[in-house]
Amino acid sequence: MQTILGSNGQIGQELANALYQNYTQEIRLVSRKPQKLHETDEVIPADLLDYDQANHAIAGSDIVYFTVGLPMNSDMWEAQFPTILANVIKAVEANNSKLVFFDNTYMYPKDATPQTESTPFKPVGRKATVRAQMAQTILEEMASGRLTAVICRAPEFYGPGKTQSITNTMLIKNLKAGKRGFVPLSKNKRRSLIWTPDASRAMALIGNTPDVYNQTWHLPTDTPITYRDFIGLIDTVTQTTHQVSAIPMLVFRLARPFNQRIQELFELLPRYGEDNIFVSDKFKSRFPEFKVTSFEAGITEIFKTK
Template identity: 55%
Template sequence: MGRAMAGDHENVIDACAVHGAKLVFFDNTYMYPQTADAQTESTPFLPYGAKGRVRATIAEELLTAIDRNRLSAMNCRTPEFYGPGKTQSITNSAIIEPLVQGKTARVFLRDDTLRTLIYTPDASRAMAMLGNTSDAYDQTWHLPCDDDRLTYRGFIHLAAEQLGAQPRYQVLKRWQLVAGLFNSTIRDAAELLPRYAVDNIFVSDKFKARFPDFRATRYREGLASIVRAQTRR
C-alpha cells in the first residue's frame, strides 16, 4: 500500500503496477463542483483553480489505471479536516487554534452554511479498514463523517463550550482573503472560497453501508478530545 502526492503520482502508479503492490490513495474534494449539491463518489469533477485541476488529474489517472487493470487500488476521499495534534487544516488554524489560545476565530465568508468535517483519527481508522478489505479495492470511497452537520457558528459555540471560553469569531470577507492578509494556510485556500458561501454536504453513505459497525466521531466528542490534548501541553 502507499500514499501518493501531487507531482509523484505517475511514478507511484508505475511502481505499484510493476511490483504488483496495492495502492491506497488519500484524496480530497478539491476537484468537485463548489456548489451546495450533495457530494458522492459519483460526483463529476469540475475543478476551480490550479489545486482542483491537479487533484482532478491525479484522480482521473488513477481511475484510468484501475480501469485498465494496471494495478489494484482505491481512492479514499475526505472533506475538510479537523483533529488533534498537528492537524493542518483551515478549521484547525482559523478556528480551533485561535480559540485555544484565547484569540478570535476566523470564518470564511459566512457563518451560517452547513459544513461537513472529518475527524482525522476517523480518516486513519477508516483507511486502515478499507486497506485490509479485499473487495474494497478498485473503487472510490468517501470516508465517514458525522452527518449531524454544523454551521461554523455552531461549531465555534461547541468548541468554546468545551474550552469554557467565549465564542469570539470574525467573518472574513472575500477581499480580505484574496488580499492575503492572513497566514499562508488561509491564503492558500483562496481558490476554495466559493464552497464556503454554500452548504458543504459530503456523503459517506457507501462506506457506512459497507461497514455498519464503524462509528464516526461526533463533533462534540472530537472537539472535547482536541481541547483535552491542547490544554495538556
C-alpha cells in the same frame, strides 16, 4: 508488509497507529526523513520524485498507502505531484502491490450540491486541477486492469496534533491560544468536516478489505454542522464564550495580491459561501460497525490538551 508513503504527516501517523493496533505490525514508513512510531516499524527515507527510490521504498509491499502531502503551493503541486504519482503507480504495478490513495475534494464543484462518489469533477483553480488529474489517472489505471487500487476521499479535516486545515489553523488554533477565531465567509453554512483519526482508521479498514478495491469511497463524517454550531459546541465543552469573526470575501480579495497564503487559499473560498455537504452513506452502509467520532467528542479531545 504495508507501506505508508508520506508517513510523517498527521494522516500518515494516525494510519500507522490504526494499522499497528488492528491489522499488522509489518509496517514500513516512507518519507524524506521518516521516524519510527513503533519498535517494529521499518523506515525508509525516499524522494518519490526519483523512480528508483520510489521502487525501493515500495518493493515487497502488499499494500501501499499514498498519504503524501505538499505545501499549499500551486507551482510545487504542478511540478511535483504528477511525477510522484507516476513513479508510485509504476512501482506499485511492478511489485504487484495494491494502492490505497488518500484524496481530497478539491476537484468537486464548489456549490451546495451534496457530494457523492459519483459527483463529476469540475476543478476550478490550479491545485484543484492537479488533484483532478491525479484522481483521473488512478481511475484510468484501475479501468485498464493494470492497477489494483482504491480511492479514499475526505473533506476538510479537523483534529488533534498537527492537523492542517483552514478550520484548525484559523479557528481551533486561535481559540486554544485564547485569541479571537476566524472562519471564511460565513458562520451559517453547513459543512462536513472529518476527524483525522477517523479518516485514518477508515482508510486502514478499506485497505484491508479485499472486496472494496477498484472503487472510490467517501470516508465517514459526522452530520454536517454550521460553524456557528461548531463554535457553540466549543463554548459548551470549554465552558467559555469565544469570540469568532467571519471574514468577508472582500477582505480576502483586497489581501490576495499581498499575501501568498491567501493567494493559495483563494480557489477554495467559494465552498465556504455555500453549504458543503460530503455524503459518506456508501461507507456507512458497507461498514455499519465503524463508529464515527461525534463533533462533541472530537472537540473535547482537542481542547482537553494544551
